[in-house]
Amino acid sequence: MRLSRGWSVFLILAGLFNWAIWPRFAVAIWNDDRAWTGGIGSGPTGFLWVHAVLIVAAMAIGTVIAVLGIRGVVADTRERSATRR
Numbered sequence: 001m002r003l004s005r006g007w008s009v010f011l012i013l014a015g016l017f018n019w020a021i022w023p024r025f026a027v028a029i030w031n032d033d034r035a036w037t038g039g040i041g042s043g044p045t046g047f048l049w050v051h052a053v054l055i056v057a058a059m060a061i062g063t064v065i066a067v068l069g070i071r072g073v074v075a076d077t078r079e080r081s082a083t084r085r
Contacts, residue, residue: 002079005072011069012070016066019066023059026051035048
């Protein structure tokens with residue numbers, strides 16, 4: 001299956017969006033009092049662990065999405081250059 005250049009760029013942007021948003025969310029969760037049993041830096045709670053898993057999963061998915069988009073752009077570029085010869 002070949003992705004069009006437009007869809008490939010969309011996937012790259014979606015992956016970059018994940019990398020832009022989720023780290024900021026991670027900082028917000030880290031600084032939330034609900035993430036710690038006795039204040040920031042004490043024992044983590046389930047709130048922190050659940051959000052940590054969600055953040056890691058979202059960033060991993062974002063990475064895969066961006067890589068697929070990059071591979072789509074590279075394949076499209078190669079195909080266009082091969083047809084010009």
